[in-house]
Amino acid sequence: MVVSRVHDSAVFKKMPVGITRESYYLKTSDAGRPAALPADVGAVAAMSARVSDAARVEYGAFDVVSDDHGGLYLIDVNTTPSWGDGGHPDLLAYLGAGLVRNPDGG
Numbered sequence: 001m002v003v004s005r006v007h008d009s010a011v012f013k014k015m016p017v018g019i020t021r022e023s024y025y026l027k028t029s030d031a032g033r034p035a036a037l038p039a040d041v042g043a044v045a046a047m048s049a050r051v052s053d054a055a056r057v058e059y060g061a062f063d064v065v066s067d068d069h070g071g072l073y074l075i076d077v078n079t080t081p082s083w084g085d086g087g088h089p090d091l092l093a094y095l096g097a098g099l100v101r102n103p104d105g106g
Contacts, residue, residue: 060078
């Protein structure tokens with residue numbers, strides 16, 4: 001699992017090419033465990049892991065936004081995600097390696 005934190009001041013939130021992001025690489029099985037993660041990142045990881053398990057989404061991108069009080073809202077689940085032209089090779093290599101090592105999910 002990769003959780004990317006992005007701040008977009010636009011009314012309609014996007015992840016345009018070039019926007020600054022902080023990415024946190026972790027195992028899905030570690031998503032609900034306290035770790036050296038910022039609280040919001042840990043909460044998004046735990047939420048994504050629960051939704052992924054319940055909806056049986058083995059690969060996808062979850063769009064989560066937060067309000068000014070730290071409330072988290074899942075707004076979209078993309079089961080065929082795209083990261084645009086050029087993508088994010090490190091992120092995609094990390095996710096791809098997980099699929100190769102663990103082809104049955106879990």
